[in-house]
Amino acid sequence: MAAVGFLLLFYAVALGVAGALLSLPYLLYTTHRFHALLTVLCLAGAGVLSWSLLPRRERFVPPGFRLTEAEHPRLFAAIRDVAQRMGTRMPDAVYLVEDVNAYVRQVGGVFGLGGRRVLSLGLGLLAVDNLSQWRAAVAHEFGHFQSGDTWLAGVLCATRSAMGRTLGGWRFFSWVPETFLRLTQALSREQELVADTWSVRLAGKRAHLSGLRWEALHAAAWRRFLAQEVLPLASRGVVPDNLFEGYRRYLASADWAEGLRELGATSERASCPYDSHPSLAERIAFAERLDVPEVPLDERPAYTLLSDAEALERRFTVQLWPRAVEFIPWSEAGAHWRTLWNETASRVQARVPDFSLARVSALVKDARAWDAFAEAIHPRLVGYRAPDRAERVREVVAHAVSAYLASILAEHGMVWRTSPGEPLRLECEGEPVDPAALVDGWLEGTLGLEVLERLRARLSVDAHAAWRLREEERTEALAPLAAVTVEREGDAVTVRAPFSRLGLPHCCALCGGDIASHVETRFHVGGVLRDDGDITIEVPVCQAHAHQPHKAFKVRHYEEASDLITLEVPTLEYARLIQRSNA
Structure with missing residues (x-):
């Protein structure tokens, strides 16, 4: 009854406002004089309000x-x-x-x-x-x-x-x-x-x-x-x-x-x-x-x-x-997972050019090097300011190193095996090797690197072996997630990028501080663009700016046909951060 009462009250108030808008021009005309602009605005407002209240037939x-x-x-x-x-x-x-x-x-x-x-x-x-x-x-x-x-x-x-x-x-x-x-x-x-x-x-x-x-x-x-x-x-x-x-x-x-x-x-x-x-x-x-x-x-x-x-x-x-x-068929899924892991190995080799099997040992031992390595492989971590940053960095390092190691071992004679819910494993003469479990053990310090040395010796893999890249693979691996152009016009700083692919840095858009939430915010678009004149952006904000996401950007321009958006951002430093996190 409360819900239905609230419903009736809403419609009564909304129709009352529409009625007031319709009656206002008449009252002004009878007591003072006819006001053309006010009459047009009142009639338009009442019409829009009445149209909004009309029930729509549901399209199934x-x-x-x-x-x-x-x-x-x-x-x-x-x-x-x-x-x-x-x-x-x-x-x-x-x-x-x-x-x-x-x-x-x-x-x-x-x-x-x-x-x-x-x-x-x-x-x-x-x-x-x-x-x-x-x-x-x-x-x-x-x-x-x-x-x-x-x-x-x-x-x-x-x-x-x-x-x-x-x-x-x-x-x-x-x-x-x-x-x-x-x-x-x-x-x-x-x-x-x-x-x-x-x-x-x-x-x-x-x-x-x-x-x-x-x-x-x-x-x-x-x-x-x-x-x-x-x-x-x-x-x-x-x-x-x-x-x-x-x-x-x-x-x-x-x-x-x-x-x-x-x-x-x-x-x-x-x-x-x-x-x-x-x-x-x-x-x-x-x-x-x-x-x-x-x-x-x-x-x-x-x-x-x-x-x-x-x-x-x-x-x-x-x-x-x-x-x-x-x-x-599910029996062929392993071959396609192999391709995905090979693409990750290509990404590692292209974005960290001097990486090799020898550097796997050095990287897993040095936790201080994980951040730079992870940001190179996964640019969205640039500017990532959230409590789970260390966990995300470790996930990227673990997957990238696992894929790199597995791809090189498979290139030297090991065979891929998998099924739904089971890890992607390598096998040599009936002996299984789980590369993800190996790398997790090394990162946690529960496994020694002598396992890698035994595998390398058994397969006759050179200590400095690297993943071989074709030129088209290098080009694809180095392609930006979204091409971002930064411009400065006096005190204003703008970025231009494909809207559907653009990722905002995972930190407060107003101060660069630790993120508290993403707030879905509607921004008015300047120029002749969308029919509704608005665009919605999930703005990352800290606790202090949680109620000010609308201050983060101005949408200078957006065209749906090209998907290009031009945003005015708070500072040049933040614009550069957007560029790096979409590299």
């Missing part, structure tokens, strides 16, 4: 691959069984999405009215749940239909959009949408608990609780799998042809076993006032308090509801990465 974009009952009769029979037992109607469309998740929406209407019911099922959810856990998840989502949550969500989303259009440019009124968001997100968390009640009643407390824990863990594991095993290859236009086959192999890997504790801790974080869902601990505690009869578990894999699941996985993988240059 399919979230994934649409499933049909003809292709997957067992799946639709199971969905229909849940719907009938809850007394609700079937969704109008069912889509397959990639996540370890499920969700429902009411799409195509205005203000939550009309439209169609849509159920989105994660292929990852089907891959990890048993049938009881899956039914619990679907019952939870249908609980949102039963409680009218999808209708109310449409009303609230339309109001948030109207608030954004109406008050977006007025900092003084930013508290209005923020207050509404806090109220409605609190409502959303309550709705999730009500939906959990349906889940427990239909599928049983054991299925609901085990599903909550299992799905939270796998949602984090799936993101980790994509980040570590797929995205680096996808950046080169190469994608394994069945992501879900790789994920199943990942779940049997050393990385999954070692990351269980870390991922479990991540899923237990407390909720904040802007979260749409209660924390996992709150949902578990709520379910534990419900007094319902237990339901027998059906531990058959939910995966069996799909027809020809492997073919579906391959089709879905292709749809997820439609622009991939090539789809490869």
Whole structure:
């Protein structure tokens, strides 16, 4: 009621302001005289305000691959069984999405009215749940239909959009949408608990609780799998042809076993006032308090509801990465990882020209040399002023040296081996070598460098061996992350660079001090540029300047066609820092 009351109050006030703007010219005309400019401004203001308040018809974009009952009769029979037992109607469309998740929406209407019911099922959810856990998840989502949550969500989303259009440019009124968001997100968390009640009643407390824990863990594991095993290859236009086959192999890997504790801790974080869902601990505690009869578990894999699941996985993988240059079997992934590591070795050799196998020993022993080496390899560390700088520097040094060492050893006869979730290893006559583990041991001081000497002697590698670079590899490795031009005009200092590739130094843009946060800030663009005349930049600021990010820059010029932006920056030193960090 508070949320709906706030909604009505907002519309009443906004329409009242629009009415006042319309009546002001008339009042002036009847009491004083006609004022043409004021009349035009008032009419324009009232028109813009009224236009901002108009509800928009939602444009539906399919979230994934649409499933049909003809292709997957067992799946639709199971969905229909849940719907009938809850007394609700079937969704109008069912889509397959990639996540370890499920969700429902009411799409195509205005203000939550009309439209169609849509159920989105994660292929990852089907891959990890048993049938009881899956039914619990679907019952939870249908609980949102039963409680009218999808209708109310449409009303609230339309109001948030109207608030954004109406008050977006007025900092003084930013508290209005923020207050509404806090109220409605609190409502959303309550709705999730009500939906959990349906889940427990239909599928049983054991299925609901085990599903909550299992799905939270796998949602984090799936993101980790994509980040570590797929995205680096996808950046080169190469994608394994069945992501879900790789994920199943990942779940049997050393990385999954070692990351269980870390991922479990991540899923237990407390909720904040802007979260749409209660924390996992709150949902578990709520379910534990419900007094319902237990339901027998059906531990058959939910995966069996799909027809020809492997073919579906391959089709879905292709749809997820439609622009991939090539789809490869997982058995060929090692060769492409080798190419990535070779590119890192080329970057090391090009940016630190005198580096060699002999200098590996000297570098890992001298922690004072790590900063300069890391900044040469990874310029974004130039000006990096954050508490985790030492950790980031060590990560860059460890990866660069591992790739350099592995590339040279592979060039002298060792063979690459890998699989999802396992480190990239080298092998010689059946004996495995993990270059990343070796380098970590040297950096931490837990391993001696005699291991390197034995490997070098065994493979007959020269002590001063260096990575061989072709000229085109050198040119590519030395190319700047973003070409930055610095100019000085009197007291003003400007930088010009490609906006989409430009990285700001990780320090306060106003004083160069330790960074506290990045503040998303809108800057007005000078000249004839974008339609809205604004551009958004995430400005790094320290604690003292946390409320002054708008003072950091002036956007002199920006053209979307060329992607070139010209920024006026505080000092020449900061401009040079931007140039170096994008070198």
